[in-house]
Structure formats: structure tokens, C-alpha cells
Amino acid sequence: MKRLLLISLLLLSGCSSEPASPKGDHGNADKPKVALIMKSLANEFFSTMVKGAETYQAENPDQFELVVNGIKDERDLGRQVALVEEMIASNVDAIVIAPADSKALVPVLRRAKKAGIVVVNIDNRLDTEVLAAEGVEIPFVGPDNKAGAKQVGAYLASKLKQGDGVCILEGVLTSFNGQQRFAGFAEAMQDAGIKVIDHQTAEWEMSKANTIASSMLSEHPETKAVLAANDSMALGAVAAVKAAGRSGEVLIVGFDNISAVQQAIRDGKILATADQHGDQLAVFGIEKALQLLQDPQAVVEDVETPVDLITQESLTK
Structure with a gap:
């Protein structure tokens, strides 16, 4: 009987768990x-x-x-x-x-x-x-998105003439970074005397940007450039410009510096982007x-x- 009692105690001891962490203690303090x-x-x-x-x-x-x-x-x-x-x-x-x-x-x-x-x-x-x-x-x-977009916009403006018209592809309208990038692009265009003839949200998406950019180019054939608030939308604009037969005529800029856009810049399909060191x-x-x-x-x-x-x-x- 004593031997059975001892075995039972050992089993109970082995099954016991650590006490629960108190409220506010999120685990091992040495390795959060x-x-x-x-x-x-x-x-x-x-x-x-x-x-x-x-x-x-x-x-x-x-x-x-x-x-x-x-x-x-x-x-x-x-x-x-x-x-x-x-x-x-x-x-x-x-x-x-x-x-x-x-x-x-x-x-x-x-x-x-x-x-x-x-x-x-x-x-x-x-x-x-x-x-x-x-x-x-x-x-x-994070970075100053407005300043970054203004840098990109100013570089684009240096390749255009005063009075030229451009279109802007915006990000999600409720996203602060999208708002700031649009503001930076618009300010750079205003400073250079370049007209923003259309701007619409493509919600950061490549396929949606392709559709909207195609519509912009059709409605505004005088468009000289497309400014995209991220690189995915810039790639969508590249496809739209190619489909319109205007590759090399319509300049495109983006924001993010993803690898696909780096190659597009080397190939001359995109003019510039902003690197926020993702x-x-x-x-x-x-x-x-x-x-x-x-x-x-x-x-x-x-x-x-x-x-x-x-x-x-x-x-x-």
C-alpha cells in the first residue's frame, strides 16, 4: 500500500503544470x-x-x-x-x-x-x-511619404514641359501613406507648372491600375505621364501604356523599389521610384x-x- 501511495504521489507530481503567468506577463522576459x-x-x-x-x-x-x-x-x-x-x-x-x-x-x-x-x-x-x-x-x-513622392515627382517634372498633363493612380483613400504620396506628387506637379488632368484610386492593385490607366489614356490622350502611388500600380500602368501603343511616349513613376520595377527602370519602361528600404x-x-x-x-x-x-x-x- 505504501508503495502504491508513493507511485501515486510521484505521478501527481510529474503531471503538475507551471503556475499561470500573472496578467501583464507576456512570457519569457529574457526572450520577448x-x-x-x-x-x-x-x-x-x-x-x-x-x-x-x-x-x-x-x-x-x-x-x-x-x-x-x-x-x-x-x-x-x-x-x-x-x-x-x-x-x-x-x-x-x-x-x-x-x-x-x-x-x-x-x-x-x-x-x-x-x-x-x-x-x-x-x-x-x-x-x-x-x-x-x-x-x-x-x-x-517609417519614411516621410510625402517627401519621397515629391522627390519622384520632381524628377519626373524635369523630363516634362510646363503645361504638360499627367494622371495619378492613388492608393487606398483611407491610408495615410497613400494620401501623403498623392500630396507629394501633386505638389511637385504644381511647383513645375504641370497639370494633373485625372487622378483615381486603384487601391494598390496592379490589375485595377491597368484597367484605370487604360481608361485614363483613352479619355485623356494628351497624357504625358502616369504617377503611381506604389510599384504594383506602376507595373499595371506599364501594361496599359503598352496596350495603347504608347510605350516610350508616356512616362511612368512608382513608389517602393520592388525588384520588378528595378528591372523595368533598367529597361526604360519606368522612369523612377522611391526606395523606402523595405x-x-x-x-x-x-x-x-x-x-x-x-x-x-x-x-x-x-x-x-x-x-x-x-x-x-x-x-x-
């Missing part, structure tokens, strides 16, 4: 878990960001764990909100997010912060008015998150990251 939540991973720009983050984690395996999530369609706001909720439930230490919408993601990110999770905003800045209304501070780590952008956000985890009392400040003009000349240097 960072969730990277992206927009569409079908877009090369965001897949490049993920590869950069994974490479950084592999080079620093003792510093943090990385969990990567993304949505299939950049307009699927509901799924991105659900991903944040899943990460809250998973008890991650930090969320680094490229929000698909500047306003819609703020409430769920406020809940994440209330749960004790560090939140860092990358790529597309969250709306400052909505953040203030929700009473939450979230640092933005391979490092998520890394910059992760570094900010780790800093805030180490010092929870640190002042929440934005971090401006570089953005550079990319042309045929710069690619051949």
Missing part, C-alpha cells in the same frame, strides 16, 4: 515574443519586409521570437483586426503592424496596449486624430518595440526612416 502583422503578403514590397525581419531574427535568435501574419487582400480590414485580436489572445509582448487602414485599426490596437502589449506602427501612419480620440499613443516608424522597414519597427520593452517608461516618439530616389542612373552606379 514580437508579432509582425503585415498587409498583403502577395505584394512583393511586404514579402520583402517579412524576409528582412526573419533574417534579423535569425541573426539575433536570443533577443526575441518572431511571429509573422498577413492578409491576402490589402482591403481585408476585418481579417487584419482579427489578427491583432489573435495576437492579444496569444499573449505576445509586442505588435509591429503595417495597418491596412489608418483609422479602422486604432480601436483594436488600443485594446492591445490596454492588455500590456507594446505596439509600434510601421509603413502606413495611423490617424493622429483617431489616436487622440481613443486616448492612445503609438509610435510611427528590407529594413520592419526591422526598424522591431528595434523600436524591443527598445520600448526594455524601457517601458521611455518617451513614445516617432522614428523617421530614409527614403531615396531611384533612377536608371542610381541603379547603374
Whole structure:
């Protein structure tokens, strides 16, 4: 009987679990878990960001764990909100997010912060008015999209004549980065005395940009250039210009510096783009998150990251 009692006690001891972590303790403090939540991973720009983050984690395996999530369609706001909720439930230490919408993601990110999770905003800045209304501070780590677009626009303007007409393909209208890129393009055109004869959203999508650019070229045959708020739309414009038989006549610029556009620039199909160093952008956000985890009392400040003009000349240097 004593032997049976001893075996029973040993079995009970072996089946016991660790005590649950107290509220606010998000796991191993020596190795925090960072969730990277992206927009569409079908877009090369965001897949490049993920590869950069994974490479950084592999080079620093003792510093943090990385969990990567993304949505299939950049307009699927509901799924991105659900991903944040899943990460809250998973008890991650930090969320680094490229929000698909500047306003819609703020409430769920406020809940994440209330749960004790560090939140860092990358790529597309969250709306400052909505953040203030929700009473939450979230640092933005990313480039000045307006300045980057203005650089690209000014370079394009140097290849045009005063009075020429251009069209602009905008991103998702509720995305701050899309708004800022449109503003930068428009300001560069105004400064150069060039007319914006049409502008429409193609919602970051190549196929939609192809359709809209085709319509623009048909309706406005005087178009001398198309300015696209991202490189996927620029590639859509390239196809539209080719289909219209106007390759070499209509100049095209983009924004993001994805590899396909680098080749198109070398081939003379696209004039220029802006490089916001996508391979490092998520890394910059992760570094900010780790800093805030180490010092929870640190002042929440934005971090401006570089953005550079990319042309045929710069690619051949």
C-alpha cells in the first residue's frame, strides 16, 4: 500500500503544470515574443519586409521570437483586426503592424496596449486624430511619404514641359501613406507648372491600375505621364501604356523599389521610384518595440526612416 501511495504521489507530481503567468506577463522576459502583422503578403514590397525581419531574427535568435501574419487582400480590414485580436489572445509582448487602414485599426490596437502589449506602427501612419480620440499613443516608424513622392515627382517634372498633363493612380483613400504620396506628387506637379488632368484610386492593385490607366489614356490622350502611388500600380500602368501603343511616349513613376520595377527602370519602361528600404522597414519597427520593452517608461516618439530616389542612373552606379 505504501508503495502504491508513493507511485501515486510521484505521478501527481510529474503531471503538475507551471503556475499561470500573472496578467501583464507576456512570457519569457529574457526572450520577448514580437508579432509582425503585415498587409498583403502577395505584394512583393511586404514579402520583402517579412524576409528582412526573419533574417534579423535569425541573426539575433536570443533577443526575441518572431511571429509573422498577413492578409491576402490589402482591403481585408476585418481579417487584419482579427489578427491583432489573435495576437492579444496569444499573449505576445509586442505588435509591429503595417495597418491596412489608418483609422479602422486604432480601436483594436488600443485594446492591445490596454492588455500590456507594446505596439509600434510601421509603413502606413495611423490617424493622429483617431489616436487622440481613443486616448492612445503609438509610435510611427517609417519614411516621410510625402517627401519621397515629391522627390519622384520632381524628377519626373524635369523630363516634362510646363503645361504638360499627367494622371495619378492613388492608393487606398483611407491610408495615410497613400494620401501623403498623392500630396507629394501633386505638389511637385504644381511647383513645375504641370497639370494633373485625372487622378483615381486603384487601391494598390496592379490589375485595377491597368484597367484605370487604360481608361485614363483613352479619355485623356494628351497624357504625358502616369504617377503611381506604389510599384504594383506602376507595373499595371506599364501594361496599359503598352496596350495603347504608347510605350516610350508616356512616362511612368512608382513608389517602393520592388525588384520588378528595378528591372523595368533598367529597361526604360519606368522612369523612377522611391526606395523606402523595405528590407529594413520592419526591422526598424522591431528595434523600436524591443527598445520600448526594455524601457517601458521611455518617451513614445516617432522614428523617421530614409527614403531615396531611384533612377536608371542610381541603379547603374
